[in-house]
Amino acid sequence: MSTFRGPSLDDTVNDNNEDTDDGTNRATLSDAAQSTVHDIFTSLDKNHDGKLQVPEIKGALAELGLPRSRAYLHDIIKQYDADGDGSIDWQEFRRYVEKKEKIVQRTFSKLDVDNSGYIDADELTKALRKLWMSVSAEDSQHMIDMLDVNHDNRISIDEFRRFVYLLPESLMTPTNIVYALVDSSDWIQGVELRLCMTPPKQPFQRLIAGGVAGMVSRASVAPFERMRTMYMVRQADGRSLSMGGCAQKIYKEGGMSALFKGNFATMVKVAPQTAIQFAVYDTITDAMYSSLSRVEQASGIPQSRQLSKWQHLLAGCAAGAAATVVTYPLETLRTHMAVGGQSYRQCLSDVVKAHGHRGLYNGFLSGLMSSTVSNGLGFASYETGLSMFRQLNEGVTPGPAERGIIAGGAAVTVMAAIQPLEVCCRRMQVQGREGFPVKYNSVWHCAYQVVKEEGIASFWHGSMCSFMKVAPSIAAVRFVYELLVQEWGINGLRRYRANDTESQASDPPWA
Helix, strand or coil: CCCCCCCCCCCCCCHHHCCCCCCCCCCCCCHHHHHHHHHHHHHHCCCCCCEECHHHHHHHHHHCCCCCCHHHHHHHHHHHCCCCCCCEEHHHHHHHHHHHHHHHHHHHHHHCCCCCCEECHHHHHHHHHCCCCCCCHHHHHHHHHHHCCCCCCCEEHHHHHHHHCCCCHHHCCHHHHHHHHHHHHHHHCCCCCCCCCCCCCHHHHHHHHHHHHHHHHHHHCHHHHHHHHHHHHHHHHCCCCCHHHHHHHHHHHHHHHHHHCCHHHHHHHHHHHHHHHHHHHHHHHHHHHHHHHHHHHHHCCCCCCCCCHHHHHHHHHHHHHHHHHHHHHHHHHHHHHHCCCCCHHHHHHHHHHHHCHHHHHCCHHHHHHHHHHHHHHHHHHHHHHHHHHHHHCCCCCCCHHHHHHHHHHHHHHHHHHHHHHHHHHHHHHHECECCCCCCCCCHHHHHHHHHHHHCHHHHHCCHHHHHHHHHHHHHHHHHHHHHHHHHHCCCCCHHHHHCCCCCCCCCCCCC
């Protein structure tokens, strides 16, 4: 899968996937290269027992300014350790580096501007400027010094290999390797200024990942979405139906295809909505992390690398509000289609005829409040769930599947809290069309009338349908998004630096 390509050293986004697990297309190491790789393995194997153990790996990571957290060590060992014994033997090491040899050579050649077989500080500065990274000659020299084992003031491909072999597989693309090198050089000096630097193309990758994740998840739960909308709005005119009754009525109207009525509008709306939510949220949290780094640098006082729940809540609210402002008219059309519209064009015509163009924003305040609150609470509760997971699993960061489950659980809690706003939003959107007379003057009037006529419990009637739709939908969104983020190496080393609650000096449970 390709993505928008900003300034990059990569030939393709999928550099790290060009080699298959069975070894197809892997590079064949020459005898000299294999000898060099074996020398690297031997230099890492401090006790000479033929296996790389956790303490030995941590020592090498410390020398190269790379993270030593449980999450990082877990990912490094996992990519090498074929037999699952918690250590890396020579054959496991060789098999993995053979798979990645083409990437190592390609990245090195892009940095070796004069094709001399070595990288010096000037060449490194030129390569970094291609990535819109303004670094001084001193910065480049620090990177050279970090990898320069034989102290000849330049980097050979063998010295470069030692660094790359200790990166997680998700970062094995030329651009990500270079950003990791810059990050590690700062880190080993205790500067940490570029903790939050990510390649310029990554905001666009986040947009694409969010859009794809949203469309996949919503397509899978479209029938529940239509049942949920029908249930909410039918209560408004006294024609209340059970969830089963809603499903039966929808099916009688048009068979199985009727369960997906309005789904095209949902897909058109969800792709930008989810993309905007994730992109805005990640951008704001990036800025917050960057601010922490600047404060630490200016004051000399160590700052927490964890954002507070209130900061996550604020970022989530902003993400929800931004997405709603952009996509609300599509949400209005989707709701009209779900309750009986014949076509999107006809729904648009009916809304404009009845209310003018402002009709596309009927119930906007309720929708904005619902989206802002639900996104804020959703992101904050999701981050809380991640923290709990790390505490229960010795600091190991959850994978995409676990993150999806955590997000689904958080979504159920949030959905229960914002259900009244959802009901008001739906009823405000459809009033004025045939069968749904205008009854409400505002969101507050709608809420008051619902409580007065139907009781406060009516806000949660049919909530099981909502939960059946929302939990798997949000879980799928988060799973697909995190899978793409992991696959593309988005956030680089920052996700190991900023999100790990454990001290880098602590040992993982398998040590």
